Amino acid sequence: MTTTETIEIEKALEIPTYDKMPMALVRGEGTAVWDADGTRYLDFYGGHCVSLLGHCHPAVVEAVQQQAEKLLFYSNVAHSPVRATAAERLTTLAPDGLGNVFFANSGSEANETALKLARKYTGRSGVVAMEQGWHGRTLGSLATTHDESYRTPYQDVLPETNWIPVGDLAAAEEALASETVAAVILEPIQSIAGMQTLPADYVQGLRALCDEYGTLLVFDEVQTGVGRTGTFSMSEQLGATPDLLSLAKSLGAGVPVSAVLVADAVAETVEPGDQGSTFGGGMLAMAAVEATLKTLVEEDLMARATEIHEQIAAQVGPMVEEVRGRGCLLGLKLDQPVDPVLDALRDRGVLAGGSSDPHVMRLMPPLVASDADVREFADALHTALNTAAAPAETA
Ligand SMILES: Cc1ncc(COP(=O)(O)O)c(C=O)c1O
Incomplete structure (x- = not known):
């Protein structure tokens, strides 16, 4: 199927939720991908911040192939050695104090899990988030689940979110002092907003306020996590450890998987049934996580x-x-609008991304x-x- 044919079929059959680049990719190796007509692109968009180890890293491909021959999938009703090994590797790399994990499938699901756990732990429902922050697109799916036992004690299931300006600790204190806030959620680097790193003293101040007012701190490290920023998590560079930390994109180096790292005190409040996912922790994804983390460290x-x-x-x-x-999570602020530059780059066989700041280009190279x-x-x-x-x- 050619690029043109592929684009025509997708446009006819998929609902138009995405503004896609005009190319149809069929192969990847290291930092390069190729389209259906044989054109090569240098991928500094990183498959949407996913290809941590480059495309089709041999260690990940081999691990997935070997696992596929043994057992493609079984859910969390059974234990699994490959899940146990992935959990061991992940919690070993995690910041101190975050030695418990829940595996899921997407960044949104990881963040929703973190918010649910925070609500149960605190018995509160409010959420404080940062202006310009970005955490996913699902709509609190629990809001639509009828059986009350799944919604208790998470009423009302859609979070009441209070967005505060980054850097303003007084605004944070005003929001938290009511003692109705379950969680403060933040991206350590606001990526889609134009790659703005949160000031370390601000994040440390939030940590102190959360401790003072009994609120949990959640780091959405869906983009920043798994070594992409030079440390396993940005929490290490900011000098503040959250109570819950979401990981996704890079975690399986191309295989869909996400995780929430959970502090001991929070983990102790969790009971069977509090959260679940049929595919979360599936064997193929776990084999990919294990191989990704091993390669990250060994290389x-x-x-x-x-x-x-x-x-x-x-x-x-x-x-x-x-x-x-x-x-490898960079924002380039240009002296001109980004979109024509992205088109010109793609014409030269290079992929990069935009952001909500029209002058900031995002790079997520492997x-x-x-x-x-x-x-x-x-x-x-x-x-x-x-x-x-x-x-x-x-x-
Ligand atoms: C910081 C951040 N959080 C959450 C998400 C949502 O992840 P997913 O698309 O896997 O649900 C994204 C996705 O781009 C993200 O960048």
């Missing part, structure tokens, strides 16, 4: 993430006004990007910036 890729950041920052040139983010990949990206960016900035030719 010292967290250190490489920081190196890649520094190399990109050194090579992007003066048309980039600011380099934001950490490790941690296996080579020096040559960074040079290829930087060369393409210089050309794209000049092409996009040039006045259109008149006929």
